[in-house]
Amino acid sequence: MTVRSYVRGQDIVRDGDRPSECCLILAGFAFRYKLLPDGRRQIMAFHTPGDMPDLQSLHLQVTDHGVAAMMPTQAAFISHKKMQVLTGRFPGLLHAFWRDTLIDAAIVREWLVGNGRRDAHERIAHLICEMLLRFKGVGLAPSDTFNLPATQADIADALGLSNVHVNRVLQDFRRDGLITWTNYTVSVLKWDELQVRGTFDATYLHQVHKAAA
Template structure:
């Protein structure tokens, strides 16, 4: 059940800071003009709150709005008929997990909150007006969609070819850079509220295997992971353990350390 809904009033420059996540996310992958940044901030949004485990968008929905994660953490997933779940992506603030709904009418998967999460909904008509008025933003969203596809490819390689240590270390490396991209990884520390079962559903590993790998990464001094807070202790060694190459994230502006 949605807990509350808030609609922003007429456009103005004094926006809540979480609305800047979309601007920061796009700026990490492309250049934006001052006018484009302001146009993003002025988008009409209806904000809704979700509890952990609650669906934000469901498979079979026919959305008339795009969803933007403002605060919290979400996942993109699909259920098999017998209830088995495959998590296909994690989404940080600044992500638009259903941007494809602008062009694909029916959702073929679901998006759920993985912690108390605020999501903003932007009418498709407003998104189309925005990209018509600002062609540079059309290219920015297209680039974001292509990077989303690149992340899917990298996850597929992980499930198909990487061993358990490489899969989990690679995921942690990826999430650090994505949280850095929206200024949410101070001192290489970020909040990732997922269970070991969630990691298993994302990476095709058993709960026991996930537990063993995390213990190894802690013992080797690469990370700490306590109460959903992940800290990277040795970035170079973690990348080496993961065989990590950040090219697929296409972050054209260096993420803040």
């Protein structure tokens, strides 16, 4: 595989590309997005280390969206031919990729429900809950604290809100003692209450937790 580095805002995969390789996020943070003709942006997903945001390119010839770095990010690229050899030799890997794709679709469904039916407080609380669990899943959220390198404009573009609305909701959450959000560091202080605020049910993440010994 080939490892490449990206700065904030730089495309890892571009809309309209015909990729011959898949990427794995090694370090940093990325987002999936689509631009309208007039430049308006919709962020459709956030990707933590360990994610393969363009796995679908194994079977779809043309990329219909972009994937970009939200902070200095490293990604490893593996050719489609080598991926096909690996999955042919190791069927368990093929099933793991299929499961990953299904969970990615489950997250998209949850975001669709959120942006269509949840109010602003519910959307932002839900997003914070999701990202905490996803960062925990890769060991990057000690003491319920994680680094989310998203600006208020990024959050607005992900959740269909205005920058002003995002700012007001975050102020409410800080005032109520639910979270702290300093620069890009988010700490969840009242997990149970934040889940209630966000109508959050983690089932769609399908995380598997080992029982304590």
